[in-house]
Amino acid sequence: KDRDTPQQQQKQQQESAIFPRPLPDPKDSRHASLVLPKTWEGWKTVWNGAWTEYKNSWQGFALGGRQVVPKSSPEKDVDQQLDDLETKFNTVRGDIQSNVERNLKVVQKDGTELVETLKDRTGIYTTEDLKQWVADQMKLATECLSQFMAGYRKGRDNEIDKMLNEYFKELEEEEEDKDNEKK
Numbered sequence: 765k766d767r768d769t770p771q772q773q774q775k776q777q778q779e780s781a782i783f784p785r786p787l788p789d790p791k792d793s794r795h796a797s798l799v800l801p802k803t804w805e806g807w808k809t810v811w812n813g814a815w816t817e818y819k820n821s822w823q824g825f826a827l828g829g830r831q832v833v834p835k836s837s838p839e840k841d842v843d844q845q846l847d848d849l850e851t852k853f854n855t856v857r858g859d860i861q862s863n864v865e866r867n868l869k870v871v872q873k874d875g876t877e878l879v880e881t882l883k884d885r886t887g888i889y890t891t892e893d894l895k896q897w898v899a900d901q902m903k904l905a906t907e908c909l910s911q912f913m914a915g916y917r918k919g920r921d922n923e924i925d926k927m928l929n930e931y932f933k934e935l936e937e938e939e940e941d942k943d944n945e946k947k
Contacts, residue, residue: 784821 768776801807888894 883889
């Protein structure tokens with residue numbers, strides 16, 4: 765298989781974040797023959813496992829692609845937990861900082877290219893060019909509206925003439941019929 769380019773890899777990551785893989789159908793998985801615990805300790809084990817599985821399902825989204833490692837024992841030393849938490853915090857902070865820096869570089873590079881492309885395609889390089897373009901568009905809109913109104917008036921007048929001609933034609937026919945009856 766050919767190696768994907770960085771752009772293709774980035775697109776795949778974005779698509780997987782938006783459209784995650786679906787979970788398996790419970791009847792086809794290990795959950796089909798699930799036996800529920802009968803003790804409090806059993807339920808704690810189930811909920812700890814469910815929480816770990818839930819956190820692992822979000823790996824890479826908020827944790828920079830790292831697997832969440834479950835605790836080895838609930839009796840860990842508090843100082844060790846604080847050290848672990850501080851290490852994780854510093855790692856995540858570093859990841860966020862590098863992401864922000866990378867995003868800013870992309871915006872600066874691509875933003876400049878986009879502005880230049882727009883200038884080339886539109887021919888608008890200065891605010892004076894933009895003001896001239898807006899004035900031309902206003903003139904065009906005014907001309908379009910006046911042409912529309914002229915067409916509307918012409919159509920309205922034609923319809924009124926047609927209606928009046930039909931109306932008067934009916935009146936003339938009625939008068940002729942009355943005159944013919946009198947004779």
